[in-house]
Amino acid sequence: MHVSLAEALEVRGGPLQEEEIWAVLNQSAESLQELFRKVSLADPAALGFIISPWSLLLLPSGSVSFTDENISNQDLRAFTAPEVLQNQSLTSLSDVEKIHIYSLGMTLYWGADHEVPQSQPIKLGDHLNSILLGMCEDVIYARVSVRTVLDACSAHIRNSNCAPSFSYVKHLVKLVLGNLSGVFPKPSLSLLFTLLPSTQRESMLVSLTDFPKTWTLLFFLLSWI
Numbered sequence: 001m002h003v004s005l006a007e008a009l010e011v012r013g014g015p016l017q018e019e020e021i022w023a024v025l026n027q028s029a030e031s032l033q034e035l036f037r038k039v040s041l042a043d044p045a046a047l048g049f050i051i052s053p054w055s056l057l058l059l060p061s062g063s064v065s066f067t068d069e070n071i072s073n074q075d076l077r078a079f080t081a082p083e084v085l086q087n088q089s090l091t092s093l094s095d096v097e098k099i100h101i102y103s104l105g106m107t108l109y110w111g112a113d114h115e116v117p118q119s120q121p122i123k124l125g126d127h128l129n130s131i132l133l134g135m136c137e138d139v140i141y142a143r144v145s146v147r148t149v150l151d152a153c154s155a156h157i158r159n160s161n162c163a164p165s166f167s168y169v170k171h172l173v174k175l176v177l178g179n180l181s182g183v184f185p186k187p188s189l190s191l192l193f194t195l196l197p198s199t200q201r202e203s204m205l206v207s208l209t210d211f212p213k214t215w216t217l218l219f220f221l222l223s224w225i
Helices: 007-013 018-038 093-113 125-136 146-158 165-177 189-195 198-206 211-222
Strands: 056-058 064-066
Touching: 007 146, 007 165, 007 189, 018 056, 018 064, 018 093, 018 125, 018 146, 018 165, 056 165, 093 125, 093 146, 125 146
Parallel strands: none
Antiparallel strands: 056 064
């Protein structure tokens, strides 16, 4: 069971958030790396897909896969590398890798811009935007590799407080399969307690003998969970 990126964002009615882009990028790059370990140019069917919002599949496990099924009615030119549109010959797996990198970059830009008003610019951090731009270079030899993308994702994970990449992908899947809202699950009681004004926290902790006030605050917190 799986959902496409397009299906997840259609349910949400809005774009991917920055950490979700990093997560989908990391999981997609890992899937591409594993794919290229297993296939060769002698098996073109395994490499014949074009990554797009409809062919990038999000799995309940938190991983990503790709397909070329049931997308024949979609216009994929915006996600297709220039060298493919120009019918240039491909001589190596590295060339094919760069084709998929281009398509992945364009797909994630699509996700970042989904349902965003034309008057509103896409908000991406400099590091992420730089990686996506490198993925979408028109000239194939100037395009970044899967290894470069994975290294960038690893650096981001080390230098941020983000959750594991698979958890963001799993949440996107649940938007469709779990019929959830487009926000992350509500915080725990302990987290909500820390968000209360200090005077209310002190009231709960110090004035425990004042049961009516304490229980009123507790019911307020529990109503958010």
